[in-house]
Every structure is written in structure tokens, then in C-alpha cells.
Amino acid sequence: MPLRLLYCRAGFEGECAQEVTALGAGACDFTRDSGFVVAHAATNATTPLWRDLIFARQCLPVFAHAQAMPRNDRLTPIMAALAQRGETYAQVWTEAPDSDAGKALAPLCKSLGNALVGAMKKARLLDVAASRRLHAFFPQGDEVYLCAADPESCAPWPQGIPRLKFPREAPSRSTLKLEEAFLTLLDDNERTRWLTAGMSAVDLGAAPGGWTYQLVRRSIRVAAIDNGPMDRALMDSGLVTHRREDGFRYRPQKIVDWLVCDMVEQPRRVAELIAHWLQKGWCRRAIFNLKLPMKRRFDEAQQCLARVRAVAGTVRAKQLYHDREEITVFAASTGVRQRP
Numbered sequence: 001m002p003l004r005l006l007y008c009r010a011g012f013e014g015e016c017a018q019e020v021t022a023l024g025a026g027a028c029d030f031t032r033d034s035g036f037v038v039a040h041a042a043t044n045a046t047t048p049l050w051r052d053l054i055f056a057r058q059c060l061p062v063f064a065h066a067q068a069m070p071r072n073d074r075l076t077p078i079m080a081a082l083a084q085r086g087e088t089y090a091q092v093w094t095e096a097p098d099s100d101a102g103k104a105l106a107p108l109c110k111s112l113g114n115a116l117v118g119a120m121k122k123a124r125l126l127d128v129a130a131s132r133r134l135h136a137f138f139p140q141g142d143e144v145y146l147c148a149a150d151p152e153s154c155a156p157w158p159q160g161i162p163r164l165k166f167p168r169e170a171p172s173r174s175t176l177k178l179e180e181a182f183l184t185l186l187d188d189n190e191r192t193r194w195l196t197a198g199m200s201a202v203d204l205g206a207a208p209g210g211w212t213y214q215l216v217r218r219s220i221r222v223a224a225i226d227n228g229p230m231d232r233a234l235m236d237s238g239l240v241t242h243r244r245e246d247g248f249r250y251r252p253q254k255i256v257d258w259l260v261c262d263m264v265e266q267p268r269r270v271a272e273l274i275a276h277w278l279q280k281g282w283c284r285r286a287i288f289n290l291k292l293p294m295k296r297r298f299d300e301a302q303q304c305l306a307r308v309r310a311v312a313g314t315v316r317a318k319q320l321y322h323d324r325e326e327i328t329v330f331a332a333s334t335g336v337r338q339r340p
């Protein structure tokens with residue numbers, strides 16, 4: 001039975017498994033807090049695309065799984081599996097889960113990665129023109145999953161984590177959440193077309209301005225809605241209007257290109273608010289956070305997304321690396337508008 005390997009946030013293995021199973025992509029095995037899930041797919045099942053999954057940071061088809069490898073020679077069983085498959089790869093990534101146990105494996109991944117590249121070069125299994133990337137994933141020191149990934153359909157970052165640098169002048173670390181959302185939920189073409197100078201945005205729950213900062217750095221004008229204070233330098237940009245109002249009551253004067261929302265509120269209330277904006281056509285696109293409850297997180301996410309899908313043309317959702325107990329959602333209007 002084909003195996004699929006999914007990376008996720010440690011503690012969210014259950015939600016990741018629920019999602020994969022609900023999509024008909026197989027029954028899952030996982031250990032809580034391990035940071036990964038293994039799905040046993042039907043022979044003819046397609047591999048879900050990483051972009052389509054909410055709780056998975058990566059989704060890979062497995063072609064070999066080795067356990068109880070000798071700790072003084074892991075290379076021999078790995079090279080034997082590669083020789084048996086006989087495929088060449090453009091790149092090799094050696095990875096471990098994003099978990100406490102996985103962090104301890106970082107030195108092993110580094111040294112084994114170097115040794116593996118050397119051995120694969122010698123065996124002529126590395127070829128820059130090859131169409132796939134090899135992922136060697138170590139859940140523990142003596143166990144490996146080998147996966148052949150099509151880079152077009154998989155997350156383009158090791159461990160499925162975009163390593164973003166915190167911009168010194170940004171007013172809060174939340175800024176990385178919106179930056180990651182732009183990278184993960186939009187493609188290159190959409191980022192070029194939809195994040196351009198002169199556009200307009202509303203930021204609900206904006207203070208102190210981490211999300212507003214991401215818009216302002218792209219020369220987008222922002223109405224920042226929050227009773228809390230906004231960062232002074234951001235206000236000095238001349239692109240921000242700060243309104244001390246309730247985000248649930250605020251209405252835009254004109255249709256805006258973007259609505260972003262990071263208010264800490266019940267997810268259904270936020271989903272209802274965003275659905276209202278999209279239905280009225282007050283914004284063209286939205287990115288918002290849904291803070292998930294402690295229990296039934298998958299079901300809650302599904303219900304909120306269903307509410308937004310009922311009125312939106314496109315909806316994409318992801319638990320980002322910078323998200324904790326929450327998911328981030330992109331939604332685009334169907335194009336029907338009413339005056340605010």
C-alpha cells in the first residue's frame with residue numbers, strides 16, 4: 001500500500017490525519033507531538049497537493065522505509081534502496097520533524113546529508129536536470145523514509161518551513177505571519193498582480209502594526225482599525241490612517257483591494273465578519289486568522305471555512321509555521337460588489 005508522509009506542527013498530528021482521511025487519501029498513523037503523520041493510501045489514490053492541505057506543511061510520496069538501521073552505517077541501506085529504485089534526483093534534502101526529538105537530529109541530518117550527496121554523486125544518482133528531489137526524512141536516528149518529490153507540487157522549503165528574517169523596523173513579530181501567508185497562500189503571479197503600490201487595505205485588529213507594516217512596505221495604503229496604539233514610524237509613512245473603532249462595526253468608505261484581520265476573537269465570529277465583507281463586495285481579497293479552540297479544531301476550521309466558501313470565489317487555508325493554535329485563510333470575492 002503506498003505511503004504518504006506529511007509534516008505538520010507538533011501537536012496537530014490528529015488534525016492533519018483527520019484532514020487527509022476526510023479527503024480519501026488514506027488511513028493515518030501518527031504519534032502525538034511527533035510533528036509528522038504517515039498515510040496509507042489506496043493504490044490508485046493521488047497524493048494530495050501540499051497547497052491544498054490546511055494542517056500539513058509538506059506532503060510526499062514515500063518509496064522506501066528503513067527501520068533499525070545500523071547507527072554506524074546508515075548510508076549502505078539508503079544507497080541500496082536508491083539503487084533499487086534507479087532514479088536520479090536534482091537535489092537531496094535530509095530532514096527531521098519539527099519537534100523536540102527532531103531538533104536533536106539536526107547534526108545527524110547535516111552530516112548524513114553531506115555523506116549522502118557524496119555517495120549519490122559517485123553512484124551517478126544526482127543530476128541537476130532530473131525532475132525530482134529526494135527527501136530523506138529521519139523520524140529517529142535509525143529510521144528513514146525516502147521520498148521522491150515533484151518540486152511543483154510540494155512545499156519548496158526544507159521541513160516545509162519558510163525561514164523568514166524578522167525585519168528590524170517591524171513593530172511586532174506577527175508581521176512574519178502575514179509575510180508567510182503571502183508566500184504560502186499566493187503564487188508568484190498573484191503576488192505580483194495583487195500586492196502593488198497604490199492599492200488599498202483595511203487591517204482589523206491592526207495594533208501595533210506588524211501586518212500593516214507588510215502592506216506599507218509594498219506601498220499599499222492602510223486603514224488600521226484598533227483601539228490600541230499604532231507604531232509611530234509606521235504612522236509617519238503617511239500611508240496609514242488609524243481609527244480607534246470596533247473592527248466588527250467598521251465599514252469602509254470605498255471598496256478596498258485587501259481586508260486583513262488578526263483580531264483575537266471566536267473563529268466563527270471572524271468567519272462571519274469576513275463572509276459579510278466578501279458578500280457585500282467591500283473587499284476584493286482577504287487574509288485572516290482563525291484562532292482555533294482547544295478541542296475539535298478540525299471541525300471548527302471546516303465549519304468556518306464552509307461559511308466563507310459559501311460567499312467567496314476562492315478560499316485557501318494553511319496552518320503556517322508562524323501560526324500557533326490558529327490557521328490563516330486567503331479568500332477572494334466572486335466579483336459581485338455593493339456600495340459600502
Ligand SMILES: C[S@@+](CC[C@H](N)C(=O)[O-])C[C@H]1O[C@@H](n2cnc3c(N)ncnc32)[C@H](O)[C@@H]1O
Pocket residue numbers: 171172173174175204205206207208209210211212225226227228245246247248262263264265
Ligand atoms: C494579535 S493582535 C494584532 C497584532 C497585529 N496584527 C500586528 O501584527 O501587530 C490583536 C489585536 O486585535 C485588537 N482587537 C481585538 N478585538 C478588536 C475589535 N473588536 N476591534 C478592533 N480591534 C480589536 C486588539 O486590540 C489587538 O491589538
